[in-house]
Amino acid sequence: MSAARGSVTAVLDDGFDAVARCWAPWVGVLWLTGLPYRLFQVLLVHRLMVLGAAAFEHGQHVRQVAVGLVATFVVAVVGRTVYARACMLALESRSSAGWSALVPRVPDACGHLLVASLLLVVEALLAVTVVAIPVVAGCFAFAAAGCQGLTKVGVVAPVRAAGHGMVAGRSLLPLAFVGSVGILIAFLNLYFAFQVGLWLADGVAGANLATWQQLLSYRSPVFLLLLGGGAALLVEPFWIGSACAAVNAARSRRTGDDLRQRLAWLARGEAA
Amino acid sequence: MRCRKIVCTECSTRWEGINYCVPCLSARRAAAEERSSATGVLAWLVVTAGTLFAAVHLIAWVGILLADR
Numbered sequence A: 001m002s003a004a005r006g007s008v009t010a011v012l013d014d015g016f017d018a019v020a021r022c023w024a025p026w027v028g029v030l031w032l033t034g035l036p037y038r039l040f041q042v043l044l045v046h047r048l049m050v051l052g053a054a055a056f057e058h059g060q061h062v063r064q065v066a067v068g069l070v071a072t073f074v075v076a077v078v079g080r081t082v083y084a085r086a087c088m089l090a091l092e093s094r095s096s097a098g099w100s101a102l103v104p105r106v107p108d109a110c111g112h113l114l115v116a117s118l119l120l121v122v123e124a125l126l127a128v129t130v131v132a133i134p135v136v137a138g139c140f141a142f143a144a145a146g147c148q149g150l151t152k153v154g155v156v157a158p159v160r161a162a163g164h165g166m167v168a169g170r171s172l173l174p175l176a177f178v179g180s181v182g183i184l185i186a187f188l189n190l191y192f193a194f195q196v197g198l199w200l201a202d203g204v205a206g207a208n209l210a211t212w213q214q215l216l217s218y219r220s221p222v223f224l225l226l227l228g229g230g231a232a233l234l235v236e237p238f239w240i241g242s243a244c245a246a247v248n249a250a251r252s253r254r255t256g257d258d259l260r261q262r263l264a265w266l267a268r269g270e271a272a
Numbered sequence B: 001m002r003c004r005k006i007v008c009t010e011c012s013t014r015w016e017g018i019n020y021c022v023p024c025l026s027a028r029r030a031a032a033e034e035r036s037s038a039t040g041v042l043a044w045l046v047v048t049a050g051t052l053f054a055a056v057h058l059i060a061w062v063g064i065l066l067a068d069r
Helices: A008-021 A023-056 A059-093 A106-125 A132-146 A156-168 A172-201 A210-215 A221-255 A257-268 B022-032 B038-068
Strands: B013-015 B018-020
Touching: A008 A023, A008 A059, A008 A172, A008 A221, A023 A059, A023 A221, A023 B038, A059 A106, A059 A132, A059 A221, A059 B038, A106 A132, A106 A156, A106 B038, A132 A156, A132 A172, A132 A221, A156 A221, A172 A210, A172 A221
Parallel strands: none
Antiparallel strands: B013 B018
8 A cells, every 4th residue: 555545646556456356256246237237328329329310209219228228227336336345345454355245235225326326317417528427437436435334225325425435535536537548548459459359360261251340340330339338347447446445545534544554554664 | 443442353353354343343233233214215215216217318318419419
């Protein structure tokens, strides 16, 4: 754990450490529960692109896709709650979370779902702006981290806890920027991974790749949308892990845990 | 530990990977077992269901507006 705890670099370091401890099976849970939501996002955007100006006449169909999107969003929120709890336990205990973390705590899951639903409405309203979407995505991660440790189901407490997490960490905007860059890099890496795969498959005798080369081309909107969803899935564990590290650091500063840990390291003669 | 007390390893209890002294463990268990009030649960249900319902219609409406551009 780095000395300047609470700085963006320290938050990223601690977050990545937590992700490494929670890789199996918690990241798998996050991806499995988040995959349907990302696919529905791709489906909605693609349908709107195809319908274009005729989307108004197919409002019922668009609403049905939106219902599927929100239903899978609820499942994704539960997965994020489980993963965020595993990250918090890993950060507090500096070891991998036990299997008990697989079952989400009811107050945490309910509080997180409430805050995430409010953020979903905000994201829909800000969909026209490009800059706001990464910030709202960062807010989703901090909502997952901030709604850990709630004691009962309610309305005010989860919103207050998530708000404290977003403000006290002072890392929301930097992490939103880093996460956006991460998604862009993951997008490019995935694209070139598919192109390398096509190139390697081209060497197989008798393989007819004309259709695949069209489907997996930058001219295919569905392929690009799927790459975007895949990139978001890849970056999400690190985004939530870093948010958990920021919230954990803020809570430690409030209780004095960070000073006690620093004293323990110095007493053991470890480098800060 | 969170309470700033210094206790030996034998006197602490490990729960969910974190060491607690006896009073902190009792307090944590009491907090964890706190029952949610019916009013709080009902309020959560109404607000969450309403927000998700609004999200469905808002997503469809914004999507149609953006597609029409």
